Amino acid sequence: MLFNSIDFALFFPLIFILYWFFTSKSLKWQNLLLLVASYYFYSCWDWRFLFLLVFSTLLDYYSGLQIEKSGSERLRKFWFWLSIGINLGFLGVFKYFNFFASSFADLFASFGFQINIWSLNIILPVGISFYTFHGLSYVIDVYKKRIPAEKNFVEYSVFVSYFPLLVAGPIERATHLLPQIKKARKFNYFQAVDGLRQILWGLFKKIVIADNCAEYANLVFNNSDDYSGSTLVMGAIFFTFQIYGDFSGYSDIALGTSRLFGIELLKNFSFPYFSRDIAEFWRRWHISLSSWFKDYLYIPLGGSKGGKWMQIRNTFAIFLVSGFWHGANWTFIIWGLLNAIYFLPLLLSNKNRNHIDIVAKNSYLPSIREFFAMAVTFMLTVFAWIFFRANTLTHAIHYIKAIFTKQLFSLPEVRPSHVIALIFVFMCIEWFGRKNDYALATFGLSWPKAFRWSFYMVLLIAIFILGTKEQEFIYFQF
Template identity: 95%
Template sequence: MLFNSIDFALFFPLIFILYWFFASKSLKWQNLLLLVASYYFYSCWDWRFLFLLVFSTLLDYYSGLQIERSSSERLRKFWFWLSIGINLGFLGVFKYFNFFSASFSDLLGSLGFQVNTWSLNIILPVGISFYTFHGLSYVIDVYKKRITAETNFVEYSVFVSYFPLLVAGPIERATHLLPQIKKERKFNYAQAVDGLRQILWGLFKKIVIADNCADYANLVFNNSDDYSGSTLVMGAIFFTFQIYGDFSGYSDIALGTSRLFGIELLKNFSFPYFSRDIAEFWRRWHISLSSWFKDYLYIPLGGSKGGKWMQIRNTFAIFLVSGFWHGANWTFIIWGLLNAIYFLPLLLSNKNRNHIDIVAINSNLPSIKEFFAMAVTFMLTVFAWIFFRANNLTHAIDYIKSIFTKQLFSLPEVRPAHVIVLIFVFMCVEWIGRKNDYALATFGLSWPKAFRWSFYMVLLIAIFILGTKEQEFIYFQF
């Protein structure tokens, strides 16, 4: 079931009505309803993988209890590593087994040994990387005694499988989401209206921006041998806006939907394409994953406490693991490596925390220096996205080679005017709203009511008229 589908348009209002009109007097019934709704939502993809989600939930729930109740450190470690090992084992089998098998076979082949590749003919369970990381963070936090183990199975299950974030994040923490699940919730009109605004903006990002950009990004990437260098650049730019509109659009819909249930999720994007260096970009892009790796990988490895060598090692580790988290393909690993290389000069010069606040915080326009810094960061990001989008390393390298020809300065063969205008308008709205949690948070609130509602209607009309065929969200594959 997709957020941008008719099925969800019927499912969500029904759950909303049951939640506030029939279960509002009982927190127990509200949480049970959310759990049933979440399991139904997930089973709409493939009901068989619901058993995997339930098993993972049971494993981490029981492990958390055993870690807390164990009288010896040996038993605590046993349950901790059992949970970690099985969770990572699931990821290894479903997501990475075929990659390792093929890579090992290729390595032996390069050494002159011919072996038959053994692969598993299995489907990747949607959202497995997200809900697995929910469970991992919970078990780690219980083991480190940052939180106490949850004793209510329904409440813990909602934390793991809460349907707005189940298949593509944000990656939540038990310290943030579980207290909200355990607390009585009353309908808040202002929170609900804000949620609807965020859903509207998320749908616009996904259906109008991302899906229209996808048509032309796919056209160029799938036929890259037939196009000039300038057209290949346009294709990479279209993908750059596709992935941002797609993923941040999903996050906006997830956060807005959750607000209608009285629950606040972690912010996942903060206008990353207005970043002045790559360090700022990664503080603003997929924030929940970046912070997860910081807390559960970078800091345990030593963080920034050691010398420069340790900082460099740890930085490369989280970027490479982040790339590998996205998928079992060398293109993702190179994408992560590129971002680590981008990050390295900032780390060596101690400038990786130069830009904490949003750009042009006290003015309407950026300075010339800020504009060029944003432009350079954007171009580096576009280049890295080529590896992310390419089918394989050969495709990525050939794509890049084809860019740097004399045709780079020719007029692009693919230049859809309506998509370019949409991107421009979209980025203008994002720029105006860049100081808020999302672009429409306060956009137009000072306008006369008729103008404000007319603007919302324009967005709705654009969604219905400019929407292409129903397309899945990119991050469902991760």
């Protein structure tokens, strides 16, 4: 069930009504409803994988209890590593087995040994990377004694399986989400209206921006041999907006949906394409994943405490793991590596925390320097996305080679004016809303109600008219 589907448009109001009108007097019933709804939501993809989700939940729940209960450090470690091992084992088998098998076969083949590697014909369970990371963060936090083990199974299960974030995040932390699940929720008019507004903006990003850009990005990437350098650049730019619209759109819908249930989720995007350097980009892109890696990988590896060399090593480690997290393909690993390389000069010159604030905080427009910095960061990002989007590493290299030809300066063959206009309008709204949690949070709030509602109507009409066939979200595959 996709957020942008008619099924969800029926499912969500039904759960909303049940939640606020029939179960609002009992937190226990509200949580049970959320759990049943989440399991139903998940089983709409493939009910067989529901067992995997339930098993993973049970494992982490039980491990958490045992870690807390165990008197000896040895037992605590046992339960901790058992949970980590099984969770990563599932992820490894379902997501990475075939990748490792074929990579080993290729490696042997390069030395002249032909080996037949057994490969698994399995489907990747949707959302496995997300809910596994939920579980891992919980077990690590319990083991590190940052939080007590959760005793209530239903509440813990809602934390892992809560449907707005189940299949594509944001990756939540037990410290942030569990207290909200355990607390009685009261309907808040302003929170609900804000939630609806965020859903509207998320749908606009996904259906109008991402899906329309996807049409042309796919056209160019799937036929890259036939196009000129300038068209290939256009294709990469379309993909840049596609992935942003798609994933941040999903996050907005997830956050907005959750707000309607009175639960605030972690912010996942903060206008990344207005970043002035790559370090700022990574503080603004897929924030919940970046911070997860920072807290559960970068810091345990020593973070920046062990001097420059350790800082560089750890930075490369998290970018490579982050790339690998996205998928079992060398393209993602190179994408991660490329971002680490972009990051390196900032790290070496201690400039990686230069841009903590919002760009052009006190003015309407950026300064020339800021504009130039944003443009350079954007172009670096566009270049890196080529690896992310390409089917194989060879495809990415051919794509890049084909860009740098004489035809780079010719008029692109693919230049859909309506999509370019949509991107321009979209980025203008994003720019004016950049100081908020999402672009539409306060945009137009000072206008007369008639104007504001008309603006929302226009967005809604655009969603209907400019929408293509229901397209899956890119991040579902991760």
